[in-house]
Amino acid sequence: MTKEVNTMYDVIVIGAGPSGMFAALTAAKQGKNVLLIEKNEDVGKKMRITGGGRCNITNFKDTNEFISSLPTRNGRFLYSSLNNFNPYDIYYFFESIGVPLKIEPDDKVFPVSDQSMDFIHALKKEMNTHHVTIKCNTEVLNLKLMEDHKRVITKQEIYDTKNLVIATGGKSYPHTGSSGQGHEFGIKANHTLTELFPTETPLISNDPIIASKRLQGLSFKEVQLSLLNQDNQIVKSHLHDLIFTHFGLSGPAALKLSQFVYHHLQEHRVAHVALDVLPNETNLSIIDEIKSRRQESPNKKIKNVLSNLSQSRYLEFLYEHLTINQEQKIANMSNNQIDDFVQAIKGLVINIHDVRPIKNAFVTGGGISLDEINPKTMESKLIPGLYFIGEVLDLHGYTGGYNMTIALSTGYTAGISIQ
Numbered sequence: 001m002t003k004e005v006n007t008m009y010d011v012i013v014i015g016a017g018p019s020g021m022f023a024a025l026t027a028a029k030q031g032k033n034v035l036l037i038e039k040n041e042d043v044g045k046k047m048r049i050t051g052g053g054r055c056n057i058t059n060f061k062d063t064n065e066f067i068s069s070l071p072t073r074n075g076r077f078l079y080s081s082l083n084n085f086n087p088y089d090i091y092y093f094f095e096s097i098g099v100p101l102k103i104e105p106d107d108k109v110f111p112v113s114d115q116s117m118d119f120i121h122a123l124k125k126e127m128n129t130h131h132v133t134i135k136c137n138t139e140v141l142n143l144k145l146m147e148d149h150k151r152v153i154t155k156q157e158i159y160d161t162k163n164l165v166i167a168t169g170g171k172s173y174p175h176t177g178s179s180g181q182g183h184e185f186g187i188k189a190n191h192t193l194t195e196l197f198p199t200e201t202p203l204i205s206n207d208p209i210i211a212s213k214r215l216q217g218l219s220f221k222e223v224q225l226s227l228l229n230q231d232n233q234i235v236k237s238h239l240h241d242l243i244f245t246h247f248g249l250s251g252p253a254a255l256k257l258s259q260f261v262y263h264h265l266q267e268h269r270v271a272h273v274a275l276d277v278l279p280n281e282t283n284l285s286i287i288d289e290i291k292s293r294r295q296e297s298p299n300k301k302i303k304n305v306l307s308n309l310s311q312s313r314y315l316e317f318l319y320e321h322l323t324i325n326q327e328q329k330i331a332n333m334s335n336n337q338i339d340d341f342v343q344a345i346k347g348l349v350i351n352i353h354d355v356r357p358i359k360n361a362f363v364t365g366g367g368i369s370l371d372e373i374n375p376k377t378m379e380s381k382l383i384p385g386l387y388f389i390g391e392v393l394d395l396h397g398y399t400g401g402y403n404m405t406i407a408l409s410t411g412y413t414a415g416i417s418i419q
């Protein structure tokens with residue numbers, strides 16, 4: 001039997017991820033009576049596993065740089081919210097509540113302790129100080145959106161509120177609680193849900209290069225991975241680390257490219273990606289270098305002369321792939337073989353047939369359409385008093401602290417905007 005709770009809250013927030021916790025805390029600091037509802041046994045279940053358990057909380061950039069680093073034009077929606085609360089504010093906020101931070105390469109911000117739980121403990125403590133009521137183990141099943149107030153129906157109880165914030169996340173890693181219920185609530189409220197797609201997800205290949213498992217486990221630092229079009233021209237490139245897995249490619253370069261590969265695969269059976277393991281050298285400079293080594297030490301073996309160009313396991317694979325006998329003297333390596341070798345080391349083409357699905361992706365692309373949300377407040381343009389924040393929206397960033405920033409900044413903006 002569902003019980004009605006006779007309190008009219010100023011704000012109810014559904015979902016205690018980073019966006020929901022931050023909206024709840026910010027609204028409570030404005031003097032609002034706030035209820036935060038979470039279906040898991042505790043808050044921040046996904047946040048706990050982010051950044052490999054370290055949580056990359058933000059990317060230390062100013063607003064313009066941050067927005068220009070996002071993969072889609074939708075990022076412009078964030079100008080107002082980042083104006084309210086940007087990566088620098090995130091940094092100083094967490095330091096001020098007792099979580100010392102450090103900035104790692106690529107402007108990634110982590111806690112000095114390398115423990116994501118520190119953020120969660122600190123946020124819980126702050127919410128407690130500011131009297132946010134937190135109800136865990138409570139799943140919101142339905143909503144009734146009336147003109148003067150909103151009704152939130154859970155299995156156990158019914159709650160009434162003047163303002164309702166939907167902070168239920170996307171559909172990635174559903175075991176953490178983000179299972180797409182917020183999208184359904186949005187649709188029922190006449191909001192448009194844009195196409196959902198996996199982003200920041202590994203690439204799957206049936207190519208013999210992968211199927212042979214020759215390269216499984218091999219990892220590279222700072223290589224360039226590019227998506228090619230039908231004319232073998234580069235459509236999109238990312239320079240980052242990469243790892244060969246048993247099913248394809250993973251690591252930041254593959255994850256960053258994945259949304260473009262996904263969209264390519266919507267129209268084509270296969271996507272060609274090219275791997276350049278020497279991105280700072282031109283083809284010509286490597287060809288010249290090999291030829292001059294050939295002239296200087298003609299009697300040395302190919303494998304010895306070229307050994308410094310990449311990892312031996314990768315070079316051995318390339319020789320086999322190109323049927324070059326690495327044991328022969330470099331003097332016997334023809335100009336054509338040198339060209340083929342350099343072509344491969346600067347652009348080994350791997351056929352990609354799929355990407356891991358949304359449930360395995362780090363982030364969900366698509367969501368509640370931004371056209372129907374006021375970017376200054378996060379309030380629905382269709383239903384006053386209804387707000388959407390975080391990954392439930394049609395907003396996403398690359399890995400690197402961008403998604404947590406989107407969650408915190410939109411959460412803050414809703415929190416200060418609620419009247």
Ligand SMILES: Cc1cc2nc3c(=O)[nH]c(=O)nc-3n(C[C@H](O)[C@H](O)[C@H](O)COP(=O)(O)OP(=O)(O)OC[C@H]3O[C@@H](n4cnc5c(N)ncnc54)[C@H](O)[C@@H]3O)c2cc1C
Binds near residue numbers: 140168
């Ligand atoms: C493995 C992994 C690592 C990541 N690492 C990083 C990183 O280091 N840095 C970064 O910036 N981003 C990272 N991300 C992305 C980031 O975690 C998300 O973008 C972010 O958590 C989104 O926050 P959110 O508050 O919108 O939603 P979520 O964190 O998904 O929280 C939504 C909450 O709503 C609750 N909920 C849903 N439906 C209901 C309902 N009906 N009733 C009650 N509660 C409900 C869920 O249980 C959940 O707790 C990572 C993602 C993954 C999967």
